[in-house]
Amino acid sequence: MKPELQERIQLLRSVSFFAALPEKELSEIAVWSSRNSYKKGEIIVRAGAPGKGLYLLIAGRADVSVKAGGEEKNVGVLHPGELFGEMSLIEERPRSSNVIAAEATDCLYLDARIFLEKMALHPEVMIDLLKTICRRLRQTVEELRGF
Template identity: 40%
Template sequence: MTETPFDFDLIAQGGIPLQRFEPDQKIFVKDDEGACMYVVRSGKVAIVSAGAVLENVGPGETFGEIALIDGSPRSATAIAREPTEVAVLDEKAFLYLVQKNPSFALDLLRRLGRRLRFMTENQ
């Protein structure tokens, strides 16, 4: 079961914004409102909770999805570990990507499933 590489051309076609972060810059903080998710175009992002790195996210990978999907506050903090560029997907952009590339939704569900399984197995 392999993931489809993320299509950044589709991001450009949809007018979805990119945002840059410097090393150690916080992208969001635990308990922030979560109205968007992110796709890493370049760089690396650490997902941190209670001082521990839960995951390092690199190019083509996503983070912040749960808050976008369920509307809840952020459950962790995301910090750029090197110069990083991300695509910022709000609900409208998310729906655009799903409509233009339905496999995006399945890939995202697979990523979330693997993340949940990993966290459950490593408690």
């Protein structure tokens, strides 16, 4: 197995819900993934763009923002080990927010078709992903209460 593929498998396994997947499934996801680097200020995900995959932030930091009242509002910060882009993937709708590299950032991009195929075989992993989405939604609601 190529070192690059082994690295991707290790990165995926570092995310709690991917850790539950058998090695074969992880390998298949890793084969269809790609590692991408972004410079500070570079847009990783643009609001309104089609969601054809999800991302695992593996190095650096990224800001999440939405346009509200004609201005861009920062609604969160992503750190290594966090996934993003999953809402568009599940809803099959355009991206809901911008994700911009706050510093030099590396991400692993996971193809939607392969990801969803594997999740269908392992519903327990999809449940963990839904828990992650619910946690983020709860955090957003709590932050909005503070405004």
